[in-house]
Amino acid sequence: MTTSRDHRVDLLAGWEHRAEWPLAIMATIFLAAYSFQILGHPDSVWPAVLRVVLLVSWAAFAVDYVVRLAIAPQRLRWFVRHLFDLAVVVLPMLRPLRLVSLVVLVGALQKAIGGAIRGKVIVYTAASSVLLIYVASLAVYDAERGHAGATITSFGDAVWWSFVTVTTVGYGDFAPVSITGRIVAVLLMIGGISLIGVITATIASWIVQRVAEEDDAERAATAAEIRELRDEIRSLRDDLGIRANTGRQ
Amino acid sequence: MTTSRDHRVDLLAGWEHRAEWPLAIMATIFLAAYSFQILGHPDSVWPAVLRVVLLVSWAAFAVDYVVRLAIAPQRLRWFVRHLFDLAVVVLPMLRPLRLVSLVVLVGALQKAIGGAIRGKVIVYTAASSVLLIYVASLAVYDAERGHAGATITSFGDAVWWSFVTVTTVGYGDFAPVSITGRIVAVLLMIGGISLIGVITATIASWIVQRVAEEDDAERAATAAEIRELRDEIRSLRDDLGIRANTGRQ
Amino acid sequence: MTTSRDHRVDLLAGWEHRAEWPLAIMATIFLAAYSFQILGHPDSVWPAVLRVVLLVSWAAFAVDYVVRLAIAPQRLRWFVRHLFDLAVVVLPMLRPLRLVSLVVLVGALQKAIGGAIRGKVIVYTAASSVLLIYVASLAVYDAERGHAGATITSFGDAVWWSFVTVTTVGYGDFAPVSITGRIVAVLLMIGGISLIGVITATIASWIVQRVAEEDDAERAATAAEIRELRDEIRSLRDDLGIRANTGRQ
């Protein structure tokens, strides 16, 4: 049983590795088509083409979800932990939310770049924020423009509203009135709080490290120093003419 | 005296253990009845039934409070630290606040699930947030709907307002005007700030750990490494032919 | 010179110790008189009495400032670090700000209670927040009520506005329009940001500690464990029959 489970863990990891770049490319195409559909001229001759492109890219994500669910070693646990993925794939009315899966692309780029944890976190946060604001602006603009009593009536206003929301400033000069627009807003707010959390945490980790470096008497002992100490003891043992774990003097 | 105090500590812990699930079930019934009372048809034939259910569940919490106060080893200290519990039980006008005790349910579920601290914190935070937003929406809708000049006049608007408030965005498109509504709002804001705090703190703890794992020379020495070092010294002593604490060579 | 400077450090500490309670009592009287002056009936027969009380309590703070400046060992440095104290004492138009010195009272209470750092931080934060909101409400109400175009026209609205501001929610249903009101608002916002910072930091410190306790292999080595290790080495030395620092075998 354990071998069978290990096999499945390997299978899942393999699939996720192979599917990463195709899905990232698919998501980019999806974003482009979605942007064009919303921001392009309404009397464009392309609507049929766009609809096909959106359908194909959607299908790619649906297939990915089904395959991963089928492979997953602990299917129920995987299902519970990926409820958001399901919502994004299944509900046709929540089309904009599907775009959130685009952060896959950021993750892929991140791996290509490499670097220290704190640098990675900064790049990832910046990229996610830009993507989140762009997608949220598209989605809220799409949801609001046809709605009675809407204040967000141009894409520029939607971008401005996204910035005001994600930073939790919330002037209230623009606010969504449609259900879809408000769902997008709530996701954007949650993104904003996480964004603030990540920024604060990164700064905190940096300050804690600098304070530690400054004062040696306050600095926590490092693993390297402990290793040095062990070497000291081992050399003492050596000097006493004892060979470790083999015999007694 | 110490034995008597220890006995009381045991008693209190025992009561809290035994009362946990009954109270959680009571709180769920209370929430259901409260929801039905506010969101159900006003010309419902159930009002009398609901009133009895609410009274019974309220009584359960009152009994729990009195029993815990009677058992508590340091009664005055317990009283000061549980002032909020008292306010929730005693004041009839603050009925909605009583529902905050529903987080007991989350705590109980949490224990049933188990898992690592950071995972627990995430589940607890998510569950508390959903519950807080739902209860606050009910309470503010109940407080505002009959009030002159109120802007929050539907349950949907109340939910939207709760999200805007708890994330500290605060557009101002909806804002409570009644005293009760504003008290609910203040509690929601405090909940929101704590929510942001918990999210930031969890991310910070994660980043600090990842930064530490990345660089061995920067990582704090762990208790496990110290134990390893002690074993090294003990084995040195062994090799020298000394039996610990018993005699000299 | 060092002795003279040490003497002055002792003098300053002594003065601050002796002046603590008198100043706390003075500040309480000041707050009571200030509250009465703003919230009491305008046709009260007490205005003259109140004015005298306010003047006397103000004088107490002025004397305290001058004495501390005179005693301080590094007068220039003390002056730079206590610029806020100066502003509060000197500028008659900033009367409400003087009340911020009331947190002295919280500090005094804190010392009387004692307890662990994290508990202290919580009590101090809660007390400061309540005081800050009350004083800011009084000050903004006083500044706004006579002003043309003001929206904050009752003390209840001022309290509500203070909560909305200090939590950085900022609905915008009420906002100060006078210069004094806006200065109070800015101080309240700074207080609010600090409040969020303290809450987040306290939670973060708690989570980091719990994560550490959970996993012994991840937990940082403690000073106690290092001490244990030293005892181990010393006992080894003892067993080898060596007397520390006195001679060789």
Add this chain to the structure above:
Amino acid sequence: MTTSRDHRVDLLAGWEHRAEWPLAIMATIFLAAYSFQILGHPDSVWPAVLRVVLLVSWAAFAVDYVVRLAIAPQRLRWFVRHLFDLAVVVLPMLRPLRLVSLVVLVGALQKAIGGAIRGKVIVYTAASSVLLIYVASLAVYDAERGHAGATITSFGDAVWWSFVTVTTVGYGDFAPVSITGRIVAVLLMIGGISLIGVITATIASWIVQRVAEEDDAERAATAAEIRELRDEIRSLRDDLGIRANTGRQ
């Protein structure tokens, strides 16, 4: 190649060291001229003089950018990491953003003052905040005052709006309507989030340290204590009559 690269690193560091004060002075002159241009009487006879001063100080920053890019050892990496500097120098329409380089002055002052990390962070944060708010107020006032439908029509309102924005309160009583004004607003919001992050992180670092100091059994072992332990082992070795790394007994 390594020597050539080392040489360039030295060159860059040397340039930055020598250019620091001239640039700081230039930035101060720039800020003064910019302030005068916006807040001075429109019918002033000085416009030509101001324009020349602004041009010269702008040229200084452009020269600094070009020189640094030419010297930089890894030119592409330097270019990517200093994209913001480029935007500030190149785009004539983003003139206000150029003023952000004024934080150079704070950095220079900081070095002159010296002190502990946490103190430095506080001074730097306070100075940056004041500068950011002042510059943002100037820029938004300049962008909005001529715009149709603008609410920010006096410098006082602009300062008030800056405080409301940077603290993420966002009442919405004032909000920019022009593109430039909104870009300034977004930068101010990002500054505000960073500000909150720095304050929280500083408080967190302080609380973590105080909690550690309070409980010796919980406190992380310090590097100093490890050093003490090593001395103990070395003295043991000494007492055993072994000379380190030279021979055996």
